[in-house]
Amino acid sequence: MSQPAPIRPPIRAAWQMRIDPRPFALPLVAIGLAELLALRFVPTDSFSLAAPHQIAVDFVRLLVDGTFLSRTLETLGAALAGLALGGLLGLALGVALGLSEVLDRVTSMTVEALRPVPPTALIPLSLLVFGFGLTMEIAIVAFTTIWPVLVLSRAAVRETEPRLMEVAKVMRMSFGRRLTRIVIPGAIPRIFVAFRLAAAIALIVAVTVEIVANPRGLGYGMMLSSQSLRPAASFAFLVWIAIVGWAFNQTLILLERRLFGDLSRAAR
């Protein structure tokens, strides 16, 4: 018998880092339950329901053959283009309304009247004006994203640290300088948050428009599968949509922390 193996401390590689397993408990149980129920109650050729394992198969297939990717790019493209358009408009208006009390009060009724219009109500209008396609979707996303960006950037401008405004006054700074050196730099972190939230909305609205009316993107991919009586593929799209939405949000949150982590801790 050779001598016993030397005792070495366990080396932790990055991939061995401990992940808290508890958040995964519920989803795994839910999936397991769904699988059991499906095996018992759902026929394999069902028109509207599918078992998790069938969904998984179609998921991998759609991922590998690039369908997910191409459809995702379509949806993201529309969402981001709409966000750019609506966001910039909302930002310009929000900053203007934040700076000018008069402008804010005079336009308040118009803004409050336009804001509650649900984007889905505009789908038929957009169809009428633009027909099917990219433009129609961008238009609706743009209209929807104006409002959250407007409201939040207005608030960001309004909530400029009043002491800093006094400092600017004591230094007799011109309006332009006050705006570019104090108001805007101070508001940037919150404006980023506004865009982050609007981006999430943009994605949801884009997919919704595709589901209801537009023949492009992830929403359409899902509806197409469902209409061709392939429920597993339809559910696979659903799962993929959830993943894309989640990943998109997480990316933006990480970006925000990266850019503004130290500042948002330092300020206020």
Add this chain to the structure above:
Amino acid sequence: MSVALASDYSPEIAMDPVIHFSNVSLAIGGRHILKDINLDIARGEFVAIVGPSGCGKTTLLRLLAGLASPSSGSILLDGTPVRSPRQNVAVVFQDYGKALLPWRTASGNIALALEAMNVPRHQWPDRVAELLTVMGLEIDGDKRPGEMSGGMQQRLQIARCLAQQPSVLLMDEPFGALDAITRQVLQDEVLALAERTGMAVFFVTHDLEEAIYLGDRVVALSANPGRVARTFPVDLPQPRHQLTTREHPTFLELRHDLFSFIKGGAAK
């Protein structure tokens, strides 16, 4: 170390008043905050303002800063009435955390003052370096306020004020939020600065001993409405010293008088 500031100031203290409060009153919504304030401050004089909470001493400072307007009476600075902030009047606020730009470095914060005064850009590095050195922050130029202690931040604010090359420095309870030792160090620095530059200093504080230690004169206000209740000339030798001055018989006498005055009934 060359202190370029010194050469810009006249070394002798003239007896002609540089600041002249003439029957100044301020009423808001029927309530008199300040009533019939008559006060003269000579060039280069260090005046400490004390009084119970709510007596209007901060308001008085803000009137002098041009951040507020009196309801009646006038404040003359160098012969002309103060209607808005003046180039040669600088203000040090108590809440330094809110008065500094959190997203700029120390150098950047000082540069803000230079920018406001339209100082040509190529002069900035030298002036900033000089001011940082004067306030003992020469190695901290690249730090952000969030990375600096309270004392350092307050020094930074003072350095920024000095960039304006003020003939009058207004200080609103500047050391109230600092620990005792830092407070004493900064007291002496402010005294030295005032001596070197010939600035007049309008120093609001609730700390009676600090007022006597620093001032050439202590002006005690009474509250409701704020009035000049009594002026105490401070006949103590210069330069002041934290230990010996505070044990000087005149200091103790003044301390006794001032405490009794404030406590006794000037407060009402």
Add this chain to the structure above:
Amino acid sequence: MRVLWFLASLGFTACMVALWQLASATGMASQIFLPAPSRVWEALMAGFSSGDMPAKLGATTARVFAGWALASLLGVALGALIGVSSRARIYIAPSLEFLRPLPVSALVRIFIGLLGYSEQMVLVVIAFGAFWPCLLSTIYGFSAVEPRLYEVSSVLGLSRWSMIREIALPSALPDIVAGMRVGLTVSLILVVVAEILGSREGIGYNILLAQRSFKSADLFAGIILLGMIGYASAMAINWVESRLVRWR
């Protein structure tokens, strides 16, 4: 003073409408895409006088409120239970975060599959959609209660139920209301989707029909009505909030 600002705002809005009228009348904007306000008004009047609009307006509004109310009730109740228990939060919250960005419209087909083209389907869709923002905001609100207050409550010996009612609930109320607001927005969005995909009579479906027959005045009329439902309900929530959250 307030009245003046109200009038100024009203004036501005009136100017906007006038500009709209001008754009349509002069033909700068196509009558099909941007019907004149006068025509939209006529369409509205016609719809109301014929009794058609009120019925549809009533149906749509009822769906929105019923679905939203149900969702809010369930969302707040469940959210309270999950929110106060840090254990529950660890297990459940991540899954909820994952579900948050999912557009509920994606599930309408499934609900149609389960419940058919029925009124229940519309209700369930709306309630399902409005449930999540309510739930998430409520969980957040309850989880963000000042921990010191929990300590106070345990030192005072308050029962769990009392603690929730007296301390956690008032503290979480602003977040709960915020969640309910978002829930209302979602309800409005979904009522249109549910009506269109489910072919249920209502303002949303009306708009679709108007689009198909190129009746743009009716289309705009429907959009305006939906906007008004949104506006009125937002005002209602504001009023309720100002009553409940006076201490903030």
